[in-house]
Amino acid sequence: MIESTIWVAIGAILLLIVLSGFFSGSETALTAASRARMHQLEKAGDQRAGLVSRLISARERLIGALLLGNNIVNIFASALATSVFLSLFGEAGVAIATLVMTVLVVVLAEVMPKTWAISNPERFALAVAPVVRVVVAVFGPVVIGIEVLVRLIMRIFGIRVDDNASILSAHEELRGAVDLQHLEGGLVKADRDRLGGLLDLAELEVSDVMVHRTNMMALNVDEDISKLIDAALASPYTRMPLWRGESDNFVGVLHAKDLLRALKAAGGDVDKIDVLKIASQPWFVPDTTSLQDQLNAFLKRKSHFALVIDEYGEVRGLVTLEDILEEIVGEIADEHDVEISGVRPQPDGSVIVDGSVPIRDLNRATDWKLPDDEATTIAGLVIHEARMIPDERQIFTFHGFRFTVLRREKNRLTRLRIVPLDSKQLLLPSATRPVRA
Incomplete structure (x- = not known):
């Protein structure tokens, strides 16, 4: 009779260790699973992915329920093991039970299930989500009470936990993920630079990428028309600012295509061309405009060119859509660019x-x-x-x-x-x- 009771207790201990491994592996998988991956699977119609997303969204309650379940089964298993070893070895059974349970819990209930879970967290999370949902529902009221108690204790020590607090912004999390993938070999340098450039658009201003005033190629609208046309055709740029009177008094922007259309309409007679009539109005933007806002403005206005001014209204330079795109994809060169090895x-x-x-x-x-x-x-x-x-x-x-x-x-x-x-x-x-x- 005693032997059968012992075997039943041993069976119960092994079952409890399996449950402990389930809780440990589930915690690791659900906290390591990619929310972005789950979102894509949910959009594709995977209902378990939606369940995983809902569990992860209440992360504190999820972890609390899994930890509570894990501690309950571990304590229960340890108590049964102590009882079994006491009946077998007397007072020495306490030390033996401690040693045996430590090895079993660490190897079978902690290291092995967590290693398995971290090797493929998304698949593991999808598999355990239906059962974990029941665990969270059962232990939910207890976990809520524990959360309240923990927050009260932390408040006594002057620590306040904000539910909406975020240590990293979305951009910082993305940037960290990109850098980590590059370090691990998942992204080559060129791809990392492109993604990093995209994330930098909100932090950079047009003054960081503009062509400075001293390097601008501008045309004097009062010059002889034939000289203007020669200068425009010789330029590697399709858009050139026009100035009159003073070199910082910009009155228009000449587009090479507009000039060619005007030449054709005039039958090749350059004297019939009025450059100001075919030029577009200059667009002035503050030098403190972020690249993200300027990119949106370019797309909204269907324009590729703007003059950059400082707080005093003085022209500091020019910025083009290409300048902003180059922050993302790197240097863009075409057959008309003059390449300078800087x-x-x-x-x-x-x-x-x-x-x-x-x-x-x-x-x-x-x-x-x-x-x-x-x-x-x-x-x-x-x-x-x-x-x-x-x-x-x-x-x-x-x-x-x-x-x-x-x-x-x-x-x-x-x-x-x-x-x-x-x-x-x-x-x-x-x-x-x-x-x-």
Whole structure:
């Protein structure tokens, strides 16, 4: 009679360990399952995916119910094991029961089910969701009471838990996921840069990507019409701002196609063309406009070109739809672009950089992390850090790099040599691509 009771207790202990493994594996799978993946499966008609999504949305209650169930079966199993080993070995049974149950719970009820669950959390979560829903429903009232008690205790110690608080924004979570996939080999650098550029649109302003006023190609509307046409046809750009009187008094934007249509309509007689009549009105946008807002504005207005002004209404530069798209897909070149190699890796591991190269473009090309908060270009970064306009051959060290000024024209730094002090950031001559200057 005693032996049969012991075997029944052993069977109950094994069953309880299986239940403990179920609770442990379910907790791991449901907390690790991708909500995005579940959302896609739910849209495809998988009802279990919808159930998983609802369970995950009430994460605190889900974890509380699973932990409560896990603790109940573990304590019950430990109590039965102690009773069995006491009857078999006397007082030494307590120590033996502790040792045996520790091994069984750790191996069979914790490590093994959690390893199984984490290997394929979505499939595991879909399998256990119907049973877990019943567990959450049964233990729900108890878990609610525990939640209230926990929050009261935390409030005593000055800790407040906000149900709507989020440690990371959606953009930060996406950015972290992209970086992690790149580190694990799931994304190549080019794909990571494109996704990162898309996420950066809301944080960047048009002043970060615009063509500066000093690099703009503009036409004087009062010039002889034949010279204007020659300049427009020789330009690699299809849109050119027009100015009159003063170089910062912009009165229109000339499109090459409009000019060709006007030439055809005039039968090739350039004297019959009035450039201002075929030019469009200039569109001025503040330099503090975010790239995301500017992209939406471009799409809404069906326009590709805008002049950028500062707080005083002075033109700082121009921005195009292509400039914004290049933040996502990288440099876009066509057969009319004049390619300028702004970055030239050297055999000794250093890099010669044109001063006008944007810091973001250099970082993207080299995988460096030079800060771009206080300056837009490499020359601007050196001047900001040096607190002066350096002379040629002056050397500065900051942010883990050594900067040597190779060429200075008036107050502009036009060429620098950059040497990473960390050997991990040294570039081979083929490790980067040309960057727009």
